[in-house]
Every structure is written in structure tokens, then in C-alpha cells.
Amino acid sequence: MGPVGSGKTTQADILSKKLSLPHIQTGEIYRKIATENSDIGKKIKTILDAGDLIDDETTFEVIDKHLKEIPGGFVIDGFPRTLVQAKREVFCVDKVFYIKISDEEALKRLLLRKREDDTSEVIVERLKVYHQETEPILDYYKNQGKLIEIDGSGSIKVVYDRIKIS
Numbered sequence: 001m002g003p004v005g006s007g008k009t010t011q012a013d014i015l016s017k018k019l020s021l022p023h024i025q026t027g028e029i030y031r032k033i034a035t036e037n038s039d040i041g042k043k044i045k046t047i048l049d050a051g052d053l054i055d056d057e058t059t060f061e062v063i064d065k066h067l068k069e070i071p072g073g074f075v076i077d078g079f080p081r082t083l084v085q086a087k088r089e090v091f092c093v094d095k096v097f098y099i100k101i102s103d104e105e106a107l108k109r110l111l112l113r114k115r116e117d118d119t120s121e122v123i124v125e126r127l128k129v130y131h132q133e134t135e136p137i138l139d140y141y142k143n144q145g146k147l148i149e150i151d152g153s154g155s156i157k158v159v160y161d162r163i164k165i166s
Contacts, residue, residue: 001077001137002099003130004123005106006152007159008077011099014160016075024070026078029062030054048117051125053133056084063090086137096141097163099152103127 002008009025016023034045040058047054054062063079067090080086101109106127110118141147148166152159 001096001134002152003101003103003106003134004126005109006099006101007109007156008097008099010156011097011160011163012075012077014156015163018164019073019075021072022070022074024066024074024076024079026059026063026076026081029066030078033062049122051117051122051129053081053129056082059085060088060090067091080137081134083133083136083140086140093141093146096147097166098138098141098147098149099159100149101152105153 009027012025013023030044030048033041034048035041040061043058044054059079059081080088107120107123110123111120138147148163150159150162150166
């Protein structure tokens with residue numbers, strides 16, 4: 001977990017390869033669905049373009065469908081994003097790595113990656129939504145003894161080394 005731009009997808013990808021587990025990227029799934037000419041695709045595209053979170057009901061529909069295809073353990077990033085999603089316990093959570101970076105660092109990183117939906121306005125909105133909707137999950141996992149906070153500053157290797165020793 002972490003704010004947009006924290007490197008959670010990059011770190012989850014490395015971790016999944018090291019553990020030989022599938023990597024589920026909800027952002028990638030949503031972006032793929034958003035290109036489809038379907039009701040759910042149009043709905044998700046509108047939400048993503050505004051920088052908002054996908055609603056819980058739609059998230060559960062998408063996640064449930066994709067988890068059915070995974071026979072065992074996995075590494076996931078981008079889910080859960082709300083306390084409602086975390087409490088539903090769609091799957092057993094062993095550990096939650098929280099990659100912590102400042103909003104300023106997140107904005108800087110995202111503007112450098114030059115993705116079409118990464119405008120300053122959308123990024124600021126996504127960070128605002130993250131602080132309101134997703135940060136409360138951190139206490140939920142902390143109270144369960146599953147949260148491990150990782151300093152997200154530094155190179156990809158430095159951050160991965162911090163995860164590896166946790």
C-alpha cells in the first residue's frame with residue numbers, strides 16, 4: 001500500500017517474482033477495463049479520468065472475478081482502497097507493506113512518468129482521495145499486527161532492500 005507514485009506496483013512486481021507468486025495490479029485491470037466498450041468500462045473510465053476511487057461494489061465485482069483465476073497466494077497492489085474493502089476480507093492478508101512518501105515526492109514522480117491521466121490536477125485529487133479513503137486502512141492492519149511501514153524514498157533497489165529485511 002501507499003499513495004499513488006509511491007512505487008507500490010514496482011515493488012509488488014519485484015516481490016512477486018522473488019516469491020514466485022502472481023502479481024495482481026488493480027490499476028492495470030481497471031485501465032484495461034476502461035478501454036472496453038461496455039457499461040462497466042465506460043463507468044470505470046469516467047471515474048479514472050476524474051481521479052476518483054472506483055466504488056466498492058464495482059471493485060468487488062472486478063476483484064472477485066480476477067481472484068477466481070488465482071489458485072493460491074499472490075501479491076496485490078491497489079486493493080483494498082477503502083476500509084469497507086479491507087473489512088470484507090476477500091482473501092487472507094499475511095502482510096501489508098506501506099510504502100510511505102510525501103505528497104510532493106508523489107507529484108514529482110508521477111509527472112515524470114508522463115502517463116496521459118497524470119496531470120497535476122488529477123494527481124492532487126488522487127492524493128486527497130488517498131488520504132481520506134485509504135489511509136484509515138493503515139490503522140486497521142496495524143491493529144492486526146500486519147502492517148510494515150517502509151520508507152519509500154530512494155532508489156527502487158534501496159526500497160526493495162527495506163522490504164526484504166522487514
